[in-house]
Amino acid sequence: MNVEDFLENIEDQDHLSANEQTPLRDNAFEMTDGEKIESIKKNVYEILHTLGMDMSDDSLKGTPNRVAKMFVNEIFGGLKPERKPSASTFENKYKYNEMLVEKNIVLYSTCEHHLLPIVGRAHVAYISNGNVVGLSKMNRIVDYYAKRPQVQERLNIQIVRELQKVLNTDDVACVIDAKHLCVNSRGIRDIDSSTVTGEFGGKFKDPQTKSEFLDYIKLETKF
Numbered sequence: 001m002n003v004e005d006f007l008e009n010i011e012d013q014d015h016l017s018a019n020e021q022t023p024l025r026d027n028a029f030e031m032t033d034g035e036k037i038e039s040i041k042k043n044v045y046e047i048l049h050t051l052g053m054d055m056s057d058d059s060l061k062g063t064p065n066r067v068a069k070m071f072v073n074e075i076f077g078g079l080k081p082e083r084k085p086s087a088s089t090f091e092n093k094y095k096y097n098e099m100l101v102e103k104n105i106v107l108y109s110t111c112e113h114h115l116l117p118i119v120g121r122a123h124v125a126y127i128s129n130g131n132v133v134g135l136s137k138m139n140r141i142v143d144y145y146a147k148r149p150q151v152q153e154r155l156n157i158q159i160v161r162e163l164q165k166v167l168n169t170d171d172v173a174c175v176i177d178a179k180h181l182c183v184n185s186r187g188i189r190d191i192d193s194s195t196v197t198g199e200f201g202g203k204f205k206d207p208q209t210k211s212e213f214l215d216y217i218k219l220e221t222k223f
């Protein structure tokens, strides 16, 4: 790993307090992606073999490699600091001083307790402190933090903290409404329940501002 990547890695979670950080082990970045894929591949093979599957079967023999690549590059790709979206800001030239809401952001994450999908929507809002951020960057930040082993509460906070840092303001909020397949498809098997979390920073703690945000989320979008 070169010096630049290393610096980026250790700074990646600096803006988060200890309990807000993804619990990474020491030397979490010591392996290359290729090394991670090789190691995960062996373990996935072992799990399926242990369960009694014939790993020489045509349909199964590519599975360990497929799962390993999917873990490293896709569903847990948000563990790579170099994947963090560069959310450059620009001046709020239009002097738009109201809240901006990016709603219905599709969210796919993975529950770190059971490694089952979390599927839902995130709604993000901020009030500019002089700078604005490209709309798509909010979707990208949600996606980056979602692509980790997660609990919804921490994911919600990480999204807000990142935008607070990028936009240099406390006035950021995020609400997530998501279904956890660990609740819906196994265990209690409650297919209908979903989990709602919210993190409200700065002006969004004010009840009127908070309810304006929540009203915008409720607006039905028709095109």
Ligand SMILES: Nc1nc2c(ncn2[C@@H]2O[C@H](COP(=O)(O)OP(=O)(O)OP(=O)(O)O)[C@@H](O)[C@H]2O)c(=O)[nH]1
Pocket: 111, 112, 113, 150, 151, 152, 153, 180, 182, 183, 186, 187, 188
């Ligand atoms: N707070 C929180 N809990 C979660 C999240 N995702 C899953 N869980 C819960 O984590 C808990 C893990 O509890 P355990 O009792 O150790 O696991 P378990 O025996 O599989 O529990 P059951 O799901 O009730 O069968 C469960 O209640 C899950 O519903 C999350 O994002 N946030």
Ligand SMILES: [Zn+2]
Pocket: 111, 112, 113, 114, 115, 116, 180, 182, 183
């Ligand atoms: Zn779970």
